Amino acid sequence: xxxxxxxxxxxxxxxxxxxxxxxxxxxSASQSFFWYRQDCRKEPKLLMSVYSSGNExxxxxxxxxxxxxxxxxxxxxxxxxxxxxxxxxVNDRGSTLGRLYFGRGTQLTVWP
Amino acid sequence: GAVVSQHPSWVICKSGTSVKxxxxxxxxxATTMFxxxxxxxxxxxxxxxxxxxxxxxxxQGVEKDKFLINHASLTLSTxxxxxxxxxxxxxxxxxxxxxxxxxxxxxxxxRLTVL
Numbered sequence: 581x582x583x584x585x586x587x588x589x590x591x592x593x594x595x596x597x598x599x600x601x602x603x604x605x606x607x608s609a610s611q612s613f614f615w616y617r618q619d620c621r622k623e624p625k626l627l628m629s630v631y632s633s634g635n636e637x638x639x640x641x642x643x644x645x646x647x648x649x650x651x652x653x654x655x656x657x658x659x660x661x662x663x664x665x666x667x668x669x670v671n672d673r674g675s676t677l678g679r680l681y682f683g684r685g686t687q688l689t690v691w692p
Numbered sequence: 693g694a695v696v697s698q699h700p701s702w703v704i705c706k707s708g709t710s711v712k713x714x715x716x717x718x719x720x721x722a723t724t725m726f727x728x729x730x731x732x733x734x735x736x737x738x739x740x741x742x743x744x745x746x747x748x749x750x751x752q753g754v755e756k757d758k759f760l761i762n763h764a765s766l767t768l769s770t771x772x773x774x775x776x777x778x779x780x781x782x783x784x785x786x787x788x789x790x791x792x793x794x795x796x797x798x799x800x801x802x803r804l805t806v807l
Contacts, residue, residue: 584735623698623785623798624736667735680726680787680796682735 583607586668586683593690597658601686603651603668610681613644615653616667618685624667627653658690695719698786698799705776706807713771713802715786722788725769726796727761730783742769776806 586603593599605613613630628635630642630651641654651668668683695718705711715725723744728736740756742748742763750756760772769788773780783803789796 588733621783621801621803623801625798626796680738682737684733684735 582683583681584668584670584683586686588684588686590687590689593658593688595658595660595690595692597690598654598656599658599688600655601653601666601668601688603653603683605649605651605668605670605681607670607672607681608646608649610649610670610672612671613651614669614671615640615642615651616669616682618665618667620665624669624682627666655688658688660690660692663688663690696722696786696788696797696799698802700802701800702803702805704805704807707777708775710772710774711776711804713773713784713786713804715769715771715788715799717767717788717797720788721766722769723766724788725763726787727759727769727771728785728787730785730801736785739771773804776804778806780804781806 584605591599615627616624617627618624628637628642630644632644634643639656643652665685665687667685670681672679697716703711725742727739729739730736738751739754740748740750740761742761744763744766748761758774763769783801785801786799787796
């Protein structure tokens, strides 16, 4: 069983749409959680951390359900520039120096 | 902000040759560097963790004699793919971060193609 499972998509949505991605993780002892964005043939870049109480950054909202070991990312008012692959990332320690586990990524394409 | 610089971005080599990839931390001390590999449409898979001044720790299934890691200073870690074969063709990427920042920084990645 993979440590982090994501629906690979692809998700194809029109501009302005709201889209949600889900992710599950297998290790209940996981400490920290992130969503990264990866553009084609580029390195991943941190989109946002995910906190237990849920957090929002502009059009992006992340939520964590520890009981269900489930993480979500909601993108509102999609822009063309949101087209990318979104990686769910789980860390088994509280600091950045712990072991990171990556999901396969969910591909999003926003069309005009 | 913190930056990890990785090069080369692209490398094409003949089967049997060795390729060295470098990662430098530009404005922080990278005590630990993680090396990942990513095949097309797959997730990043951790290959090894290198710590400055000590031997790297390799993940299960990764040959330490084939993927040589050197982390001799706090700002430089290198990965050498020895006797590369076509199946080693992949996207190799390094990452590191400050213990207090809560963020991991990635190098730009190196796309290796072995002919």
